[in-house]
Amino acid sequence: MEDKSCPFKSADIDEKDIRKENPEDLVMALAEAKAEAILHRGPVGDYIKEADPTLLITSDQVVIYEGVVREKPANEKEAREFIQGYSGGHAATVGSVLVTNLKTGFRKGAWDRVEIYFHEIPDEIIEKLIEEGTVLHVAGGLIIEHPLIKPYVKQVVSLIISVNHMVGTTDSVMGLPKALTQKLIKEAL
Numbered sequence: 001m002e003d004k005s006c007p008f009k010s011a012d013i014d015e016k017d018i019r020k021e022n023p024e025d026l027v028m029a030l031a032e033a034k035a036e037a038i039l040h041r042g043p044v045g046d047y048i049k050e051a052d053p054t055l056l057i058t059s060d061q062v063v064i065y066e067g068v069v070r071e072k073p074a075n076e077k078e079a080r081e082f083i084q085g086y087s088g089g090h091a092a093t094v095g096s097v098l099v100t101n102l103k104t105g106f107r108k109g110a111w112d113r114v115e116i117y118f119h120e121i122p123d124e125i126i127e128k129l130i131e132e133g134t135v136l137h138v139a140g141g142l143i144i145e146h147p148l149i150k151p152y153v154k155q156v157v158s159l160i161i162s163v164n165h166m167v168g169t170t171d172s173v174m175g176l177p178k179a180l181t182q183k184l185i186k187e188a189l
Contacts, residue, residue, distance in 0.1 A: 027096035030060035063140025070140035
């Protein structure tokens with residue numbers, strides 16, 4: 001059933017067409033591309049006139065493992081390899097948020113980074129995660145809030161990157177950094 005209250009839908013971009021060497025640049029470029037795709041698709045003009053203010057929030061996330069950017073696994077085999085790599089080791093997430101005020105045109109984005117350390121993850125848990133399939137639809141096949149994986153998360157470490165970027169938290173790993181999003185919303189209003 002289509003939601004008529006908001007003209008915006010999924011950005012529906014080909015994320016593989018956007019490449020950047022630096023993961024922070026990549027997630028920001030993807031959030032920008034999503035915002036542009038949504039703005040070019042919907043009847044934005046009428047929607048802006050009716051609401052005050054109207055904000056568009058886009059985001060993206062990648063996982064970094066041993067210096068390599070991991071996006072959504074291409075298949076079950078890749079998801080299995082990803083999760084096996086995290087077992088007894090660690091990975092990081094880099095996530096972006098971009099807030100656009102559709103009335104004023106103000107746009108601001110930022111990113112955060114979080115390190116995740118794991119206990120050994122048993123093969124049977126990995127197989128259950130693969131069979132369920134959720135890990136196939138998330139960056140790096142990483143889903144720390146899942147009841148099957150949660151007991152194997154040893155530690156989530158927030159990193160201070162610079163004055164211009166927020167410290168990530170567990171919700172950052174889950175896909176949308178709340179503190180960063182709130183900060184950018186305040187600035188956009």
